[in-house]
Every structure is written in C-alpha cells, then in structure tokens.
Amino acid sequence: MLRVEGLHKSFDDFKAVSDVHLTVEAGQMVAVIGPNGAGKTTLFNLITGQLKPDMGRIIFNDEEIDRLPPYEICRRGIARSFQIANIFPRLTVFRNVQVSVLSQQRKSTRLFRPARKMAVEETRSILEKVGLSDKADTLAGSLAHGDQRTLEIAIALGNNPQLLVLDEPTAGMSAEETGTTMTLIRRLADEQGLTILFCEHDMEVVFKAAQSIMVMHQGVTILQAGPEVVHNSRQVQECYLGGA
C-alpha cells in the first residue's frame, strides 16, 4: 500500500533522514522506532507532505505522492495525527471533527447551507467511536491533554482514510491513558480494517501492537521486520545501547 524508497532529507547540513526504506501492507499495523532524533517525525512529515524530500520516492497505491501538497495527499487517503496536540482550540469538539468530515465530502467551500445540518451523522459516530460524545459541545482548547490527543485521532478519522499515520499517539500520556489509546487504535484497525503507521517511544506498547517494525537510527533504516526478529536483532540492540 505504501512504499518508501531511499528517502533523503537534510536541513542545512544536518541529515535528518538519509536512506530510509519502509513498506506498509494493507491492513497492517506498522511501527517506526528509534532513539530520539532518529528522524521519525521527519519521515512522517515527508510522507504526509508537510516536508518535501531531497531524494527518494514515496509511493501510495501505485502513485508517487512525494511532490504533492499535504491536502492532496490527504485526499488520496492518508490522514495523520501530530506529536503535539494539533487541534482547533476555539472550535467545539464537534466542529473540530465536522470540519474534517466536510473536507472529506468536498463540502468545505459550500457557502449557502448551514453547516449544522451537514455531516452530522458521520461526526456523531466518530465521536462515539473514540468516546468523546459527551464532550461534543466543549471548546477543544479547554479539553484535558489526553482528550485533546484523542480528538486529534478523531479529526484524522473524519477524513475516512485508508492509511492512518500517528506520530507518537501516546506522547505525554499517563500509563492508563496510554492503555486506553492503544486499545482504541487497535480496535480501529480491527473493526474498520484501517492500516496504521505509527511511531512510539514505549517499546512495550510497540511490541504488543505492531505486526511489523521499522528501526531507524540517525536517519537511516536499520531494518524492517516482525517483532520477534527485531527483538532479537543484535544490530538493533547495539544502536539502542549507543554502540553503533
């Protein structure tokens, strides 16, 4: 479904991503791991178009998407969440998701119909799914941190994506919230057949959830394999122990 081949990106002299390879099959849950500064977020920003690569190719459903602007990539079926809660703070929770659903339905530029009548069912069902229904009328900016992160995922779901890219979905969460969020993500994968690409610090979380793990170190792909292979790989252990 998604193939990343030989991707490079530098900022001035710093090579954030150099020679990254990644394959995501439909229906899979794929994790990207690596120490701080390995280039995980840069990789995600390249995939969803926030950044443009210097070299390499990103292919989604047989189409090269690495030159497209973010909104075009989203329209092709890749939605994402951000590491820092990236929501619409002055809008209600309902509106946050509705705007995303309206965009997916290509109704964002409708001028002469009240928005309150549109995309209501879809928005309600997403809020229900992620468990934010009772907070629908709250202003998003006044939500607790954990809820804002959940809303972040709900906004991404509004786009009805094939591939969901989650940049550290449990960053800054308590152990309990982390558990709830991972259960939610796994449920989305199971029930809706969503393909999920995520990165995560918590190794326990990663090895429990992912079917395939890509290990990055200093911007380079070390390997991509199943959890057991990765777990036992000497190469991976070395890079985590600082031996590389």
Place this chain on the structure above:
Amino acid sequence: MSKGIFNLKTFGLAAAILIALAFLPPVLPRFYVYILAVIFVTALLAMSLNMVVGHGGLFQFHHGAFYGVGAYTAGLMMTKTSLPGWMGLVAGPFAAALVGLLIGIFCIRLTRLYFGMLQISLGSLIWAIAFRWYSFTGGDDGIHGIPLPSLISSPIGAYYFCLILLAICLFVLYFIFKSPFGATLQAIRDNPERCEAIGINVRRHQLIAIVIATFFAGIAGVLFVVVEGSVFPDLLFWVFSLEVFIMCLLGGWFTFAGPIFGAAIMVSLRTFVGAYTEYWTLILGIMLIFLIFFLPEGVWGYLLEKMGNQKQNLHKETK
C-alpha cells in the same frame, strides 16, 4: 450545536433593533440621523474586515483600499459617465472584489505579518493613484457633489438605503459565518497546518474569503458615497485601515456581531470627543490599553461571555 442557525433570542433582538432604527429618523435631529448612517456604513466595513481577520486569521492590514475602490468606482461612474447612477452603485462592489482578487493572489503567497506588509504596499499604490491623478480622480481634493439617484439623495433616503443594505449584508454574512465555508475558515484561523493535513486547500479557501470580504467592503464604499455624496483619498489611506482593524479588536474579533459595536464606539468617539479636541485618539489609546488588560475578547465578546453564551465559539484560556 443542535440549535437552529438563528438562535431565537438573538434573532428577536436583531429584529427589534432594526425596527427601532427604522422608526428613528422622524423623531431624531438630522445630525444624529447622519451619524447613525455613518455608523451603518462603518459597521458594514468592519464586519467585512472581521470575516478575514477574526474568522479567517489573515492579517488584512489594508482593508480600506477596497472600501476606497468601491467608493471611487461609484463616484467616478456617476460623475464621469452618463450611465444611470444605480449602475455605479452596483459596479462598486464588483470592482472592489476584482482588486481584492488581484492583490489577494500576490499576498496569499506570504503568511501572517508578511501578508499584511505586502497588502499595505499594494494598497498604498492604489492610494497614490487616487491621491495624484488630479485629472481623473480629483487628487487630494477628491470628488464632491456626486449626483445620486433622487430616491436616495436626501439624508433620510440615504439613511434607509444604508439600513436596508446593512440588514441584508449582515444576514448574508451571518449565513456565510455559519456555513461549511465559514466553519472551515475558522478552523484555518485556529490551525492552518492541521487544515492542510485534513485535505483543505488553505490558500484557495483564504483567497475566496478575501474576495467575499472585499466585495462587502465595496458595498460599504458605495454606501459611503450615498451618505456623503463625495469621495476622497483618505478612504484608501492605510491609517484608516488601521482604524477599522481596531474596530474589530474593540468589539470582539472572535464574535460575529462585535465589529458593529467597535464601529459604533469609534464613530461616536471621533464625532463627539473629536468635537472638543482633535486629540480624540488619546481617549482611544487609553481605551485600547484598558481593552488589552480587561477585555481581551472585546466589548461584545465580554458581554457574550457574561451572558454565558458559548455559541459564538469564544476563545477560552486554557492553562
């Protein structure tokens, strides 16, 4: 969210105010009728600006340019051509929107402050044309004694014309505010990066907003001609644009109706305090300081918050 587009209370209030305003001219001294008409015109201008500033998050620093283009188009067509006067009134808004589109195409490539700076420069070019081209625009004298259609040439006629158009425009602007377009625009204001990531073409959306806002600024410009019977380059001067910007902040830029209050306050200050001292801006400055410290949501924003009305999507501090 499940409530109607027009909250019955707000709608009733708006209707009551409109009806009251319709019955005022016969009982009010002529001067006050004129001042009210000026407030209507300025309120519409501030509302149109707030669509891009308060709801769109764009640094539209030179909105006056489009107001001026609307006014000058109407004024020039009514004095320099033999076309019926009504055509000038209709052409004004379209000319303003066209200029809005042309300037917008350039400005939209830049973001935030840079957008505003470029707009001030391009808008000032238009001001320079109006200010210097004596043979065509009348230069710094402007154009006076513009012949208006007889129905609206009296102060009372002008008053009703402005009131009716203001009511229609507010209705349309409110509809846009509540439409998917308006909702998306507010989302862009809150977080343009996120909007791109949910499939919204942010620049195109902003450009459409600019064209709509400048169209309404053009209507306000035309109404100015109706009220004053003249045009002059001050309308296009960037300092005036700043005044309109302040009206939005003063009234409450995250609310829908706030700019109306901002415009009423500014026009009243200029007229009544300005009658005693030319330093009326001193009072304005002091008011702005108080505003920043005590009413960061603006006058109307503050009142709405007091009334516990969350429907206007007021921004709440999250600590």
